Amino acid sequence: MTDLSRITPENPLLLIGCGKMGGAMLQGWLKKGLSSGAVLVVDPATSQVQAAFPDLGPQQILATPDRLPSALQPAFVILAVKPQMMDQAVDGVKALNLSQAVVLSIAAGKTLTYFENRLGRDKAIVRAMPNTPAAIGRGITVGCANPHVTPDQKDTCHILLSAVGQVDWVEDEALMDAVTAVSGSGPAYVFHLVEALAAAGKNVGLSPELAGKLAAATVSGAGALLDQAGEDATQLRINVTSPKGTTEAALNVLMDDKEGLGVLLEKAVRAAYERSKELAD
Template identity: 60%
Template sequence: MSNLSTITAENPLVLIGCGKMGGSMLAGWLKEGLSPDAVQIVDPFLDPVRKSFPELGNLHEAVDGLGQSLKPSFVIMAVKPQMMNDALAALKEHDLSSAVVMSVAAGKTIHYFEDHLGLDQAIVRAMPNTPAAIGKGITVCVANGPVSDAAKNICSTLLETVGDVEWIDDEALMDAVTALSGSGPAYVFYMAEAMAAAGEAIGLSPELSQKLARQTVAGAGGLLEESDETASKLRENVTSPGGTTAAALDVLMSEEGIARIIRRAMQEAKNRSKELAG
């Protein structure tokens, strides 16, 4: 965490929104050595924050509670998209000239933040996904011109506490990112749902079917993460010619099978992401 030395009590990190995503990131920063004095938290519901992070002292129910003399080095926007306008309106009253504003809110573009904070404001748009809550996420980031390479490195360090980080240059790709990794966990959860329901349909008890589906999906994901082999190779390793897996894959990999459905689903998600971004 040595490249976080610019984040101090005098030039703190301000976290606006300390729910599941914000709280997961905060836990990672503190675990990796960021001083509690170098963090200012803004959240309307502070009791859970106090309970989870008793070492923190700089807690505020609203942005207005931040001192006018405060000069943050980073402002992390982790509020719900519908709360963003009010948070930014209050934030404009503070000196952000030395700050990077990083948003982890879905659907809010860099242009949206520039409209509120000015074209000279350094802004990073980040798209994490829900496995970040257990440190297994992946976040894709894009920055505007005022963000320096050094600032990008610090943003990467902040986000790596909840998973892997990738940077892109073209913000238009964020709609595709949203469709794949942002919404993707729901596709996997639905696969587990469908497998459990199918297990019941072929004779297993609901309890056993749920457990087998859950552990199979979780275990396969863990194997995919730990292995150096591609998903295709891992699939082939499980598939004996003429065996049970091959019989199932004949259905899943047919012309009307899962690949076509997933492509359609992700296209719809991408289209909706564009609509929501306005």
């Protein structure tokens, strides 16, 4: 059984946190055929959730976990809150009957052991790291499951996560900190590239408006080309670089082995990687 039919009003999907990421995921699940009657949401912004998801009844949108039915037996519990709020979120669900549930977290840094210590070492836990392009269905998520997650449960988790983009899995949980540093935080690096490119354009004479427009369109267009061209980034870079031309002149700076973009990104990814490990505490 590898579809969403295992999620029913009797054994619903419980979403803790319905902000930008949780809301994007819920929207994707409903589009994939998840019954609106098989969802419970816990989020303090109940009126905003109700406005965004009018097919959910008021009794399905609760401000706090203590309002959940004591007899609730969810099939999946999705923890979509910030790492600093996770202790409170876990405390709110650990009193539920989770014997048949998979607990899926999308919080940076929170390990499988963190959840096992708080919910029980016999519980099925999945740790996942999506990224913000999930908001438009273009994210990429990497998951890691503990041994109590069955193949069918993992398949359903894959379907749930794929509602917002591509999905991959790792067996070694230690790799999740690297995933966080590259793809989880990575969209911010790209947005800053747009900011920096726009500022550089302004400094060589363009108006701020035109520089910003050119930078944003160039980065988003190059990303779309990378997605659709069937060639990797290295080949696409070669394709646009004429010998002794303007692009080569710029790349000589960006690809400098002491001060170039690669050196800076190595430092940036390392900093994010170390912070992700710290968040596990």
